[in-house]
Amino acid sequence: MKKSFYHYITIGIVVLYLLIPLLGTFLYSFATSWHKTILPEGLTFKWYIELFGDIRFLESLGRSLILSLGATILTLIIMVPAIFSIILYAPKLEKIVQSLVVMTYAMPGIILAVGLIRAYSTSGVSMVLITIGAYFVGILPYMYQGTRNSLRNINAETLMEAAEILGASRYTAFIKVIVPNIMSGILVSSLLSFSILFGEFVLINLLVGGHFETVQIYLYQKLSQSGHIASAIVVCYFILISILSAVMIKMTRQKKETI
Amino acid sequence: MKRMNGMLLISIIPFIIFVLLFLFVPLFFMLYSSFQENGGTGFTFSQYMEVFRNTYYHQAFKNSMLISFFSSLIAITLAVFAAYSITLFSKKVQDRILVFANLTANFAGIPLAFAFIVILGNSGLFTLLFKHFGWDLLNSFNLYSWSGLVLIYVYFQLPLAVMLIYPVYQGIQAQWKEAAALLGASPSQFWLKIGVPIIMPSIAGTFSILFANAMGAYASAFALTGSAYNLVTIRIGAITTGDIFARPELGSAIATLLGLTMVLALLINEWLTRRIRRDLS
Incomplete structure (x- = not known):
């Protein structure tokens, strides 16, 4: 045609x-x-040289990485076993998890931030930790979907039965059989979550502000000072999310080929 | 049977604790403080009364809804035509365009606002270019006005709209077109009588997702002019953390009303998606 x-x-x-x-x-x-x-x-190239020579930028980059990576790993450790157990042993609870997912859609960062400020700003707990908790809620939908799809793809139930018949305990079977098999699928949703959190500005700015300068906050500060340096940051940021997307696509394709 | 409950409990308890602490507790505190007096005491409807009485907040809701409506409308119109065009290309080209859409979907907030400042700001590339040629096209355009903000909103809505609309065309099977053609329908008749009625509920559903997405957006407008735009999200941010004097109770009331708007948009989406499923089965 x-x-x-x-x-x-x-x-x-x-x-x-x-x-x-x-x-x-x-x-x-x-x-x-x-x-x-x-x-x-x-x-x-001088803007890039200046940018990477600025210790404040490198520090903010480090904070962003720690914050996004920390929140992603924490969410991974908490969510994957929970979703696994719910799907295999308490499928009725899955409906509740699904409504939680819908709830997070109706609570964008700005609304969540107001609630978190009211709940915790006077509690004495570091607001950086609160932000990590908020990130857990923010990436819950992606992690849930990724974990559920991966479990479905590998027939988790049959695998667990086989492992248990062969004498593995439930925990061993989960760690040694299920986790390695769903790793690639989970990694894809982790990368997606990471790239979303790396670009997050609303929560970190409202909850913590300038006390904990991430790349996004650094960029916001630079907007009014140097347009060239700000664009160098934006270019670096875009290259980073491109690399992450490329890895995700490659992993998804490989997975399709092996199945 | 007993043994498996152990695993279920151990894995599910931390999950429940996190959801309670970071989703339900803040939600409760927001609702609770929206019924408090300034300073966080008593029980009152006065915060809501103030939102309903004060025309400044009416304007904020109106502005947010207008920009969400128009940016969603523009993005979805472009996406409806472009997504169909995409389906006509080879699988490889389709994949490439979708990857590009996926990539740009992540390009939002502060970096996006800045990219627009670079091309259309006061000394932006296109501003200079048009000035050089003596076109005063841009004299009537200002990035820091509403029309500028609409451009930015359309940018982050467009990739999302393409990705959501694209699968809808997979539902229209080639056989239907052939069957209609054999019965003597022209392509325009096919689209008018068969194609559009089938995709309409999905388009409306996508529209409500885009609308909710735009209603909750904050960072781009904030990056562009700080608190100058009178949008609901900007008002909430300014009132809650306010530099001069914060009124978190009022902020909570506005945030609650914004949340209700989003819930409404999502309910409409669910109702529409359910309709299409019933129609097709």
């Missing part, structure tokens, strides 16, 4: 709309100066 020109136009509009801001930022991050001319006056 010959595609008419019209279909190229509709896709073209969408792709250009999504691409132009990215390209503009990319170009700007390499420009020496760009105030009056149509094209940048020169190209340079």
Whole structure:
């Protein structure tokens, strides 16, 4: 079937709309100066050198990594066994988990932040820890879906029965048989969760603010100071999420091939 | 049978504790404090009364709803046509476009607002370009106004809309088109009488998801002008953490009302998706 020109136009509009801001930022991050001319006056790496030479940026990067990675791993450790048990041993509870997922959709960061401030801001508990707990709620839908689909794909029930008949205890069977088999599927939803948390601004800004500067907060501070450095941060951020997406896609494809 | 309850209990208790501590406790405190006087005492409806009386907050809800409505409408219109065009290309091209949509869906909040400042801000690339050619197209446009914010909202809604609409066309089977053509229907007749009625509930469902998504958005508008836009989420942020004087009770009341709006949008979505399933079975 010959595609008419019209279909190229509709896709073209969408792709250009999504691409132009990215390209503009990319170009700007390499420009020496760009105030009056149509094209940048020169190209340079100095913004990147300056950025990676700034200890404040490196520290904020470290905080972002620890925070996002910590929250993802914590959620992984708590959610995977819980979802596993619920699906295998208490399927009736799954409905409740599903309504929790819907609840989190109706509570975006801004609403959750108000509740958390009211509940914990005077409790003396570090608000950074509270933020990690809030992140648990934020990525719950992705983790639940990832775990459930992986368990379904490997026929967890049959595997558990086989392992137990062979004499493994339930815990051993879970750790040695189920976990290695669902690892790749869970890793995909973990990467997705990580990249969402890495870009998170609302909760960390409202709950903790400038006391715990993450990359997003650092970027927000830089917006008004240096546009070039801010665009270098945005480019680095976009490259990071691209790499994470590439890994996710590759893993999902491999999984499909092995099944 | 006893043994398996042990595993169930051990694994499920931490999960329940986390959900209680970070979902239900904050929800309860928000509802509870929305009925308190300023300073967190007593029981009163005055916070809600203030939201209903004060036209400034009416305006915030109206602005949020308008921008959510229009950004969703623009994004979904583009997505409905583009997603159909995508289905006509080879599987490889389809995958590539979807990967790109998925990638840009993650590009939101502060980085997104900044990218728009770079291309359309006061000394943005396009602003300079148009100035150079002497076009005053941009004289009437200002990124820091509502039209600028709509552009940014459309950006984060568009990839989501494409990803949600794309699978809908898989439901329209090629045989239906052939059958309709054999019976003498023109392509436009097919779409008008068969195609559109089938995809309509999904489009409406997607619309309500996009609407809720935009209603809860905060970071982009905040990055652009701080607290200058009068949006519900911006008001909640400003009132709750306020630099000058915080009124978390009032913030809680507004947040509760915003939450109710989202619940309503999601209920409409569920009702619409249920409708399509019944129709198809």
